[in-house]
Amino acid sequence: MKAKKKIIIVGATGTMGKYLAAAFEKEHDVIRVGTTGGDFQVDITSTGSIERLFQKTGSFDALICTAGPTYVGPWKNMTDKEFRKGLEGKLMGQINLVLIGQHYVNPKGSFTLITGALTYEPVINFANASAANGAVEGFVRAAAIELENDVRINAVSPTVIENSPQYFPFFQDIPVTMKQLEYGFRKSVFGANTGQVIKPYWESR
Amino acid sequence: MKAKKKIIIVGATGTMGKYLAAAFEKEHDVIRVGTTGGDFQVDITSTGSIERLFQKTGSFDALICTAGPTYVGPWKNMTDKEFRKGLEGKLMGQINLVLIGQHYVNPKGSFTLITGALTYEPVINFANASAANGAVEGFVRAAAIELENDVRINAVSPTVIENSPQYFPFFQDIPVTMKQLEYGFRKSVFGANTGQVIKPYWESR
Numbered sequence: 001m002k003a004k005k006k007i008i009i010v011g012a013t014g015t016m017g018k019y020l021a022a023a024f025e026k027e028h029d030v031i032r033v034g035t036t037g038g039d040f041q042v043d044i045t046s047t048g049s050i051e052r053l054f055q056k057t058g059s060f061d062a063l064i065c066t067a068g069p070t071y072v073g074p075w076k077n078m079t080d081k082e083f084r085k086g087l088e089g090k091l092m093g094q095i096n097l098v099l100i101g102q103h104y105v106n107p108k109g110s111f112t113l114i115t116g117a118l119t120y121e122p123v124i125n126f127a128n129a130s131a132a133n134g135a136v137e138g139f140v141r142a143a144a145i146e147l148e149n150d151v152r153i154n155a156v157s158p159t160v161i162e163n164s165p166q167y168f169p170f171f172q173d174i175p176v177t178m179k180q181l182e183y184g185f186r187k188s189v190f191g192a193n194t195g196q197v198i199k200p201y202w203e204s205r
Numbered sequence: 206m207k208a209k210k211k212i213i214i215v216g217a218t219g220t221m222g223k224y225l226a227a228a229f230e231k232e233h234d235v236i237r238v239g240t241t242g243g244d245f246q247v248d249i250t251s252t253g254s255i256e257r258l259f260q261k262t263g264s265f266d267a268l269i270c271t272a273g274p275t276y277v278g279p280w281k282n283m284t285d286k287e288f289r290k291g292l293e294g295k296l297m298g299q300i301n302l303v304l305i306g307q308h309y310v311n312p313k314g315s316f317t318l319i320t321g322a323l324t325y326e327p328v329i330n331f332a333n334a335s336a337a338n339g340a341v342e343g344f345v346r347a348a349a350i351e352l353e354n355d356v357r358i359n360a361v362s363p364t365v366i367e368n369s370p371q372y373f374p375f376f377q378d379i380p381v382t383m384k385q386l387e388y389g390f391r392k393s394v395f396g397a398n399t400g401q402v403i404k405p406y407w408e409s410r
Contacts, residue, residue, distance in 0.1 A: 047285050075351035079252075080252045080297065080300075080304065083297070083300060083304070084297075087292060087296075087297070091336075092285065092288070092289075092292070095285075095336065118343070118347070119343050119346075122346045122349070122350050123347075124351065127344060127347035127348060127351060130343035130344060131296075131300065131341070131343045132340065132343075133339075133343055134324075134338075134339035134341070134342050134343025134344070135296065135336040135337065135343070136339070137339050138325075138327075138336045138338055138339025138340070139335060139336040139339070141325065142323070142327035142332035142335035142336065143332060144327070145327050147280075
C-alpha cells in the first residue's frame, strides 16, 4: 500500500497538468498551481513569486512542472531578445523551482521537470525550446548528484502529445498518448531513479 | 589542395584557443579574438560588442568559439544570481555569436561552439556548466536545420584537457590530448557534418 504523497503540479491548468492532476488526485494530495488559475498562482520567471508559492504550500513530497514558455517563431526574426523568452521561462523558471524548492521538499521527495523531444529532434521555428530543453536536461543530471536527503530529480521528455493536435502539423511525429505521458511522470515521482531524462516516445535513431 | 580559410577564434588567448590558433595558422588565416588580448577584443555577454567585432573582422569562413565562462562553486550557494553567469557567458554568449555572426559568415562557412562532457557526466560544483552545455548542444542541433547558404554548425565537447592539469582532481577523467582536441575542431571546420556534438573522449556508458 502506497503512502499518500503531497504533490505540487506547476502548470496544472495546462493540457498536461490538468490530465496529471486528475490522474494523481485519486490517490494523492494534489496542489494545482497555475499562472492565473489553480489553488495557488506563480510566475516562474520571478524568484520572489516562486519563494512566495512555497511559503504558501509548505513542504511537499513531489513537485511536477509542466510549464515552460519558449519563443516559437521564424529563425530570421530570432535575436537575443526573443531567445530570452525560453531562457527566463522553461529554463530558469524550472531551475529556480528546484534551487528554491529544495529548501521545502521533504526527504526522499522528488522534482520532475518538463523538456521534450526537441532537445534531440529539432523542428523549424522551435530552436529556443531545443536550447531550453538541453539546459534543463543537463541541469537535471547535475542536480541529481548535488541534492541531499535522498531527494531525486528527473525530466520527462515527451514529443507532441495527443491532446494537443494543433501541434501535429509542425512536429510530424508519433504523438505521445496521455496515458504514456502519465506513466512517464509516474516513473519519476514513484520510482527510485534520479538524474534521468524519461522519454515516453519512439526515437528516430 | 585545400583552399585557405579565414578562421576567427573567439577565446584565442585561452589554453584551447592558443593551441588551435597555432595549429590552424600554418595553412589558414587565423584571426585571434580575446577578452583583452588577441587581434580583436570582444565581450561575448554583450550583443553590441559582438556586432562591433564582426564589423571589424568582416566576412569569414569559420568561427570557432572556445570561450565560455560559467559559475563553478558549491551547490548550497547556487541561486538564480550565480546561475546566470553561465547563462550570459557560455550559453547566450555563444548563441549570440551565431545569431549575429550568421549575417557575416560566407556561404558554406561554419560555426564551431564549445560544450563539454559535463552535459552528460556531471561533476560536483559544475551544475551551471552542465546546463549551459546542454543548451548549446540543443541549439546546435536546431540551428543546423535553420541556417541557410550551406552554413554548418557543430559543437566540440571535450572532457578535461591535458594542458589544464589544475582541473584533473575535479574531473577524475581520462584527459583529452591537445591533438585529439585539434582533430575534433578540424572535423567540424573542414568536414561536411552539421548539427553534431563532436566528442573527442571516451564516454563512460
